Amino acid sequence: MIHEGLKKELQGRIAAAIIPREAAVDVMKELQRHYGWLTDEAVGEAAELLGLSTLQVEELATFYEMIYRRPVGKRVIHVCDSISCWSVGGETIMTQLQKSLGVETGGTTSDGIFTLIPCACLGNCGEGPTMMIGDTLYGRVTPERIDKILAQERAALDCLT
Ligand code: FES
Structure with missing residues (x-):
């Protein structure tokens, strides 16, 4: 309530x-x-x-894709799978996230921090591949940047608790 x-x-x-x-x-x-x-x-x-x-x-x-009717982690990662991002390697971002987080698409990490969800265009097509974690938009994401971004997001969450 x-x-x-x-x-x-x-x-x-x-x-x-x-x-x-x-x-x-x-x-x-x-x-x-x-x-x-x-x-x-x-x-x-x-x-x-x-x-x-x-x-x-x-x-x-x-x-609305950003409204969740099931439990999700503290931070939802939306990975754009629309054409512009897909054409510049969006799939590799999703694959790396699955590997780094140890979850399949739609899954939530065992510590309840991250949920990984594909989504339609995030309106950042010229800067793809694009993903959004919570309210933060990340453009020109490469597989090499993923672990650093995840560590930053975890650190930011730790500061809140
Ligand atoms: S196609 Fe990915 S942000 Fe538009």
């Missing part, structure tokens, strides 16, 4: 939207940040806040 402060904050954002549905992604992202993923409870809370049915929230949630 979300606390009163977050509830008021979300109600404020919904009130500022032209129609409540416009704030749906924002609301789902905040609830996801709170729970770690968009739990059934979060779907119910989003529906109540937005004045939508849970089915409508489910539909919106499944449409």
